[in-house]
Amino acid sequence: MEQKQWGVYVHIPFCRQKCFYCDFPSFAGRERYMEEYVRALCQEIAVRGSSYARRWGNPATIYIGGGTPSALPAALMEQLLLAIGTVFRPADAQAEFTVECNPGTVDAAYLAMMRIHGANRLSFGVQSFDDGLLRRIGRIHDGQQAVQAVTMAKAAGFSNISIDLMYGLPGQTLAQLKASVGQALALEPAHISIYGLQLEEGTAFARMQEMGKLELPDDEAVEEMYDYMTEVLPAKGYERYEISNFARDGLASRHNLSYWQDVPYLGLGAAAHSYLEGQRWEAVAGIPDYIALIQAGRRPCEPEEPATRAIAMEEFAFLALRTAAGISRQQFQQKFGCSLDSVYQKAVQRLSAKGFLIDDGDAVRLTRLGMKYGNWAFEEFLLTEEE
Ligand code: SF4
CATH class of the missing domain: 1.10.10 (Arc Repressor Mutant, subunit A)
Structure with missing residues (x-):
């Protein structure tokens, strides 16, 4: 068997509610599909996942993203982690197994369960610690829940924690951003990602913009926020290893680095992308479509047009x-x-x-x-x- 460097991405397309800026393949109000979806996903892991693991050995990284993976009830998350653990073992001591979490969806028992089943890195979509701002962008959690989630994750044994922060949000001031960055740093995560707000077609914010109801900070203010973050994070020991990503103690995300470094990855689940043997693949985005294809024993993804x-x-x-x-x-x-x-x-x-x-x-x-x-x-x- 050829031991290859490769990664696995698992997509969970559920969210409690749709954030106003989000155009990711995720759906609110589809909880009725969760059980069937996880069953189908476990089947895909057992079939397609095993086939690649037999050929290439264990993956260096596993990443459960979304959507909101932690929106799955604990029993379904456990079922998924067991299915992953049956097929993939850590490739080496540095093997990275990340789960994306929304701070509003986890408690101590949930976090401990994920740790027991092999997850060793959590990525929290915090975005801001300012409650007013969080409400304005449609997040389901508040600042205090974010602090508690990271604190509980540490207590559950996670030392590799990432926090996402956003800038350029409607009504956001530099002072608010500084307070959020300060709060994030006080929690001493291993990793911080920063994202500027982008107005994406089809989102609530894009509709509000069309109606003239969205007040965004001007370019100068956004630039100030960007400059602040890209200065202060390295000064606090977070090395900038990618345009939007900062890590301390060498804890750059191996999984995300593999996307940028041309490493192959297998995507499992609805809307998941794969990059295998130089070919890109995309799975069907609809949850019922995905379930039906898996139940019919068919491959849920199609190769994309080969790149010139x-x-x-x-x-x-x-x-x-x-x-x-x-x-x-x-x-x-x-x-x-x-x-x-x-x-x-x-x-x-x-x-x-x-x-x-x-x-x-x-x-x-x-x-x-x-x-x-x-x-x-x-x-x-x-x-x-x-x-
Ligand atoms: S929680 Fe994440 S994936 Fe879900 S709607 Fe919000 S930004 Fe999008």
Whole structure:
């Protein structure tokens, strides 16, 4: 058997209510499907999961995301964790097994149960500790629940905890953001992710914006918030290893890094994406559709249109540029059989001249300025089909 570096993603498409900014594949009010969904998911884990585990050995990382995995009742979460534990064992001492949690959905017993069944990392969608702001963005928890959830998780034996924070929210001030960052730091998580609000089509916020009912901080205020976070977190010992992600003590998320580093992953569940043997796959998003396909013994996912060589190069460049390690010349050469400079020399020169890129000969990586204006930098890495 070939021992390969690979990851597993498991998607839970349920949420108690839909946050006003969210366009992820998740649904509120579909609790009636939970039991059947978990049964189908366990079947997919036993069939597709086992087949890859037999060929490639155990995955380096497992990530249960959503949606809100912790919206599953404890008995269903336990059933899922048992199914995962039956098929996949930790690949090594650093094997990472993350569960995304909403602070409003966990208690001490739930957290202890997940720890017993092998989860060793939790990612809490906190977003803010400000109750007014949390209500305004449609979150179901308050600041106190977030503090309690992280404290209980530590007591349950989780030392690797991540907190997500958002900036640029309606009505958010720099002072509020500073208070939330301060509260997050006081909880001493291993990892902090920061996300600027994006107005996505089909969300409640996008509709409010169309009706002129959404008051967002202006660009200058958002920039101040971004600058504050990207300065204060490294100063407090959180290394910025990716545009939006900071970790202390080397506890960068191995799973997320694998997405940016071209490592294969198997996605299980509705709407899950996979990247296997150079091919991307996407599962059906509808919960009943997914259940029906699994019950009929059919594969719930279809291969995406294969990427052209130019698109594959762009994707590789974009993903690698997000990380502090940047684009490795050696990896580019290995993957595409040609040098990075034969394709991107001009882009690298132009962006280096603007102070957006550092080129150390082995790799090219974004500077702090480059990360701030990442979208402009990425545009330079777009190719025409002839390139
Ligand atoms: S909890 Fe997460 S996945 Fe669910 S609606 Fe809110 S942001 Fe989206």
